[in-house]
Amino acid sequence: MTRLLPILAVLASVTPALAQKAEAPAAPAAPAAPQTFESEIRNNKNEPIGKIMIRDGANSLVMRLAIQAGGLPPGWHGIHFHAVGDCSDIEKFEKSKAHVNHDQSKHGLLNPDGPDEGDLPNVYANADGSVNAEVSSETPLTGEGGLKDGDGSALIIHANADDHSAQPIGGAGARIACAVIK
């Protein structure tokens, strides 16, 4: 607060001059509504365990995960956007391929040579296996490099936490849940 005082004092001294020159402010343009997308999350038994809700604005994508009680093992889980929107091989979810990565970066939000465009923060499953989380990404939903490209993408939830630096997936282990983004 104390650092603001000199600035406020300067503002006070110039405000009358500004007020005289001020023109009617232009009406602010209404911001474009974010694009939205929802998809069901399924586990290795093809059971629905929750959903993802994506909102993509002008500069960032925000994704909420809502997973019901019993959905995941308790604790931290790595999550990533994988390159192909195919969750049909429910036992391993390998058809979703590797992480979204259009510029051949290394994996890991904390890797100096990273991250992949599909890398995301971990989420924490409560003791009852439920999750409510919200993460952001610079990867867009549509357009160049977007998640909804020709073959789509998938949100994969892993068995373990992502350490955000080891190759290729931060030690996050098996793929235990998947949601198609297409």
Ligand SMILES: [Cu+2]
């Ligand atoms: Cu992954």
Ligand SMILES: [Zn+2]
């Ligand atoms: Zn990665």
